[in-house]
Amino acid sequence: MNSKYFLFLIITVIAGNLNITAQTREFRPGEVWRDTHGDTINAHGGGILYINNNYYWFGEKRNRHGSEGVNVYSSKDLYNWKYEGVALGQSEDTLSDIRKGCVMERPKVIYNKLTKKYVMWFHLELKGKGYSAARAAVAVSDKITGPYQFISSFRPNGNMSRDMTLFADDDGAAYQVYSSRENYDLRITKLTDDYLAATSKDTMLFSKHREAPALFKYQNKYYLITSGCTGWAPNKADLHVATSLLGPWQPVDGNPMEGPDADSTFGSQSAYIQPVAGKKGNFIFIADKWNPKDLRDSRYVWLPVQLKNNELKIEWLRSWSLDFWDTNK
Numbered sequence: 001m002n003s004k005y006f007l008f009l010i011i012t013v014i015a016g017n018l019n020i021t022a023q024t025r026e027f028r029p030g031e032v033w034r035d036t037h038g039d040t041i042n043a044h045g046g047g048i049l050y051i052n053n054n055y056y057w058f059g060e061k062r063n064r065h066g067s068e069g070v071n072v073y074s075s076k077d078l079y080n081w082k083y084e085g086v087a088l089g090q091s092e093d094t095l096s097d098i099r100k101g102c103v104m105e106r107p108k109v110i111y112n113k114l115t116k117k118y119v120m121w122f123h124l125e126l127k128g129k130g131y132s133a134a135r136a137a138v139a140v141s142d143k144i145t146g147p148y149q150f151i152s153s154f155r156p157n158g159n160m161s162r163d164m165t166l167f168a169d170d171d172g173a174a175y176q177v178y179s180s181r182e183n184y185d186l187r188i189t190k191l192t193d194d195y196l197a198a199t200s201k202d203t204m205l206f207s208k209h210r211e212a213p214a215l216f217k218y219q220n221k222y223y224l225i226t227s228g229c230t231g232w233a234p235n236k237a238d239l240h241v242a243t244s245l246l247g248p249w250q251p252v253d254g255n256p257m258e259g260p261d262a263d264s265t266f267g268s269q270s271a272y273i274q275p276v277a278g279k280k281g282n283f284i285f286i287a288d289k290w291n292p293k294d295l296r297d298s299r300y301v302w303l304p305v306q307l308k309n310n311e312l313k314i315e316w317l318r319s320w321s322l323d324f325w326d327t328n329k
């Protein structure tokens with residue numbers, strides 16, 4: 001064996017044992033994305049919370065076809081993610097709403113300053129009932145990475161609730177945006193002060209058969225991206241803007257996506273929009289490229305949101321990094 005090859009072998013073995021994965025400094029939408037341990041990231045339909053100088057990515061833990069709860073990863077730089085474990089698993093208790101075999105989708109976590117608790121909402125489908133339960137579910141934890149304690153599941157104000165997101169506004173009020181009435185209506189409900197329940201302040205944003213809501217606020221304007229309702233298959237995204245969360249929401253003509261496969265949102269479906277900490281106006285569009293043959297292998301599409309003269313576009317990029325906004329002013 002020559003000495004160069006021997007050295008290479010030694011380094012490979014040591015790196016393997018220490019589970020070292022090379023640090024990455026770029027996003028590669030649609031490609032396999034590994035955590036710092038070298039395992040494929042399993043956090044679909046997710047959302048991110050930035051707190052104490054760390055990003056926490058919560059997402060659906062999937063096996064081939066089913067659902068296994070909510071995973072959480074942490075990162076300081078948005079590129080490299082450390083697996084923190086299962087934030088909320090499925091219950092062994094056969095009487096629990098989240099018993100094994102249920103479906104937990106699109107989890108989002110926000111922090112409640114009054115109660116000092118982390119509050120998770122997600123879309124829950126009960127075991128063996130397909131997508132007919134259409135409920136919102138709430139769990140809570142003192143520690144961001146969990147374990148979260150399941151509180152309850154319900155239909156907000158009696159309305160069906162499937163795809164959903166949470167939004168905490170600057171004044172501390174938080175809202176759930178949810179697809180209702182067999183996904184024909186997109187609704188919003190204000191949460192109680194402890195974020196554990198929906199209030200009766202609940203209104204329809206629009207009735208256009210849209211789902212997968214992803215929302216952000218910039219310069220006192222709210223931007224909402226949604227998808228059509230075609231199950232796991234991708235479709236064209238839509239943008240609405242408003243100056244009040246409760247509406248009215250104005251549709252913006254045209255497709256906010258640009259580039260090859262823009263009409264299928266680059267083969268993906270919106271999940272969340274994450275502000276880059278400390279960088280005003282820098283937002284990341286986060287979407288899922290679902291693989292219904294093996295949901296674990298659904299990929300992530302992260303792309304920079306480009307805002308110019310009050311217009312929003314999201315362009316396809318094969319790879320990019322966080323200096324994108326500085327170099328594309």
Ligand code: GAL
Pocket residue numbers: 045105106163211212229230231232269
């Ligand atoms: C989509 C939805 C996904 C998942 C899927 C199941 O419409 O956005 O979150 O529920 O249907 O078919």
